[in-house]
Amino acid sequence: MRLDLTSLHLVLAIERTRSITAGAKAEHLALAAASKRLADLEARLGVKLFERRARGVEPTEAGRALVRHIRNLQASLHAMESEVVEFSRGIKGHLRIVANGGAIAECLPADLANFCSRHPQIRISLEDLTSAEVQAAVAEGRADVGIFTPPVLDNRLHTQIYRISRLAVLVPRSHALASLKAVRFEDLLDHDLVGLHAGAAAQEFMREQAAALGKTLRARLQVRGFDAIAQLVEAGLGVAVLPRGPAERFAQLFDVECLTLAEPWAAREYRVATPKADSLPTVVQRFVEALCPPQAAAAAEAALEAARSDLVSKQ
Template sequence: MRLDLTTLNLVLAIEQTRSITRGAQQEHLALAAASKRVSDLEARLGVQLFERRSRGVEPTEACRALVRHIRSLHASLHALESEVVEFARGIKGHLRIAANSGAIAECLPADLVAFSQGHPQIRISLEDLTSAEVQAAVAEGRADAGVFTAPLLDSRLQTWSYARGRLAVLVPKRHALAAQDRVRFADLLDYDLIGLHAGASAQEMMRQQAQALGRTLNARIQVRGFDAIAQLVEAGLGVAVLPGGPAERFSRVFDVKLLALDEDWAVREYCLGVLRQERLPAVLQRFVDSLCPPAPKA
């Protein structure tokens, strides 16, 4: 079944104005032609889109569902137009990258800057997702490349070891643990923990480690953003485990103490992943080589 954009725009106009007459006027169509378009569309879809009333029309649930898709289509068309127009301004490609919060905070920015400087004609978009969401986005084609923490959850991805990081701990300056330089995870479980939203890789790792110890993770507050975590720790609402890079920076800005997390699992590997294919597109291959340079040939 083919749906033309004129008819879809008409449906959207009628839904907004609650009137076939005003919708037709808005789309510069004769009333009879507009009525026929709506009737033909209802016949093709097999559903009623509008309930005719004495003072106009009321959209049905089927119409509301269709309108949601029409608005989504408009957004996609706008993005398509914007991206194509960029080629006239010298842009030669678009690279969609998804990454987890830790990678964005610790290691990815400097490499994106270097890649952008070397490839000024390639536009980069970056989306902040959990590691599981990053892998799904790459596997489903919503992102060209993803940076996430192990483990690999989707066999459709080809991966490279990109970088390593280490989790650290922030506690309030006057906290009972502040006299120490290192701390075991079990010691943190006696206190309220401030962490990222459910699904974040560090949060899931802590939950698993707490279960292994037969303990409960007292996740008192969960937020989005490491800076929010640091501010809440400073306020004395709990302690936090977060990537070492931002943790070290926050220890210089906020009234908090940085502690080393004395656990083997505190070391995290960041992976770069793309959809497995016989030959990568040239732009994507350059990005992979930039972040994970191939070993020199002997």
């Protein structure tokens, strides 16, 4: 089925103005020509797109569905035009990256800087999403590469280990736990927890761990951003579990202590996700190879097991 852009733009104009006459005018079409285009499109699709009313037209369910798809197509066309135009300015590619907050806070910036210095003609965009959103964005083609923490939720992805991370505990310096060097997760469950918004991988995992212990996670405050968490902890509003890298930095900036979380699951991995495909675009392949050199995978797996063993010994 071939659909021309003029007719699709006309559908958007009619939906926006709720009038065939006004839609035709907006698209610089004669009313008769617009009416014929709409009738031909409805005949080709086999559905009514608009219901004629006394005061104009209203999209049918099919019409609303088509409008959603046209808007998505329009966004893709604009992105395509923008990316292609950039080649005339010396840009040789566009890499769309999505990553969870932990990866952005701990390890990704330095690797992005190194990649950009070696490939200055590749334009990079980066978006902060939850791990579940990262996987969906890559699987659905809205991003080229994703960095997330397991579990892997989508079988349309190819994933590989990128970096090892540890979760740590942040408490106010005046807190009862502040004198300890390491704490168990169970020790935190009698205290209010300051955490990330619902959907963040660590937050959901801790909720499951609390349930396994027969307790409820007292997640009184949920915010976006590790810096906001640190300030709320400093104010005495709770304790927090967050990646060790930013936790140690906050311990130098705020009146808080960074403690070891003595749980095997506190050692975790960041993984790189790409769509399952026989081949990837060159720019994507170069970026993935920069993040995950083939020889580094075995070492990273061994480091993860060693970190988990170390945390078990601290229990």
